[in-house]
Amino acid sequence: MKPRTLLVLLVVVLGLGAFIWFYERKLPSSEERVELQKKILKVEKDDVTAVTVESSKGRVRLERVPAPKAAKPDKEGDEAATVSAEWRMLEPVATRADTFAVDRLLDAVIALERTRTLEDVNAKDVGLDKPRATVRLKTADGEEVLQLGAAVPTGGSLIAGLEGEKGGYVVSDTILSEVEKEPGDWRDRQMFRGEQGAIQRITLKGAAGGPVVLVKRPAGFWMERPFADRADHDLVEGLLSDLSGLTAERFSDGSRPLPELGLQPPSEVVEVAFQGDTPPVRIELGSPVTGEAAPEGQTAGELTWARVGDAVFEVRTRLTESARLPPADWRALQLSSLEVHDVESATVRDDRAPLQLTRSGTDWKRGDTLISYLPVSDLLFLMTGARADRLLMPREAQALQAGVAKPLLTFTLRTKTMGEETLILYPPLPEGVPARVSGRQTVLLLPADTLSQVQKKLGEVRTAKPVTPAK
Secondary structure, eight states, rough: OOOHHHHHHHHHHHHHOOOOOOHTTOOOHHHHHHHHHHHHOOOGGGGGOOOEEEEEEEEEEEEEEOOOOOOSSSSSSOOOOOOOEEEEEEEESOBOOOOHHHHHHHHHHTOOOBBEESSSSSSSTTSSSSSSSEEEEEETTTTEEEEEEETTTTTTTTEEEEETOSSSEEEGGGGGHSSSSSSSBBBOOOHHHHHHGEEEEEEEEOOOOOOEEEEETTTTTEESSOOEEEEEEHHHHHHHHHTTOOBBBEOSSSSSOOOGTTTTTTTTEEEEETTTTOEEEEEEEEEOOOOOOOTOOOOTSSSEEETTTEEEEEEOOSSHHHHHGGGGGGBHHHHHHBBBEEEEEEEEEESSSSSEEEETEEEEEEEEEEEOOHHHHHHHHHHOOBBOOOEHHHHHHHHHHHHHOSEEEEEEEEESSSOOOEEEEEOTTBBEEEEEEEEEOOOOOOOOOHHHHHHHHHHHHHHBOOOOOOO
């Protein structure tokens, strides 16, 4: 045989082998084929576009919301962002559906396996003529309908069938926990969907002297109304957490009018505005859930009636208390708006020569001398973590400023992205240490021992021994 002919045959054999390898690689193994044969439905989860569930609890119709296109990776080699599909409820009400509940249903239905096949049975005898529940799965290729019938006397199983097919199957009755749900259990209980980082403005209506308007700035939230001042960091963090965790415990069945629930007009209102195109959210808070209306196992008054859009629901939340806080309580008691890790350099002025501190890798420079980060971090932690016992009233602040010749300590803290902040400590008074911060008109009264602690840590920074730069 000619060499050329052998070469041609070799190419053909290699090509055929490659085709068989790639083709068979996608075929299921013997074990996988056995498992597939046990399954009742031959449907892929991602192919399902709509689901209808009918049971003694009622009829629920759900529809998949097409997922937006995933964002392209910024750099070559990066993975594209994945965007999970969401679901909407169309019946009995039009609203967002609980995506996790729908996913659990689909997983349970598609994974449902037969333990026995009943070839010749009367549908009436096994409860398939009038099923206790049906699940309709719609795909681009049509519709598959799973019917759930009578329980098997031995327990733990029931009879299932497919609409349009004869016979039935014995399956585990655990599928019922995912099918027989109240219509409200299919609704999305997360009532606040906005991204916390995108919040730009929060308006709280309910307190005397309000409303309180909080606006986001680079260094945190500031109170814009009824007066301008920095907002208390801890209170704002608690408010943001309460917004993100706003979850319905139970939805109203519509039998009680809104005035009876304290929602017309609402007792308190929280309005949230976002950056970009995200629509604002209005949360209306009403009366406590009391008496017979309180769910089983709940203490009367533990839940509150609330409304977001058309949804009226019971919720466990501290938003009511936040909306009722007097405006003055929102004023920050923290001296600084910065964290230690925000500070890149600092200048300290007292009765000695100014002290210049600059971050240098993991350590700091005192002037041109490299020193350990420990004493500098301790000093900055004291200053950025200082919290006042109270804010001085305007008359007290004026009297203080008139009687004080000059500050004892001035710290100028600089950051990369949040600008510069100056903290000033004055001579102590019997009740505490007066302090001020740039950008605020108020005077804060710090605990009495604050000044001595700061001076001690400042002395440790001044006397810290040089360190050898790490190689």
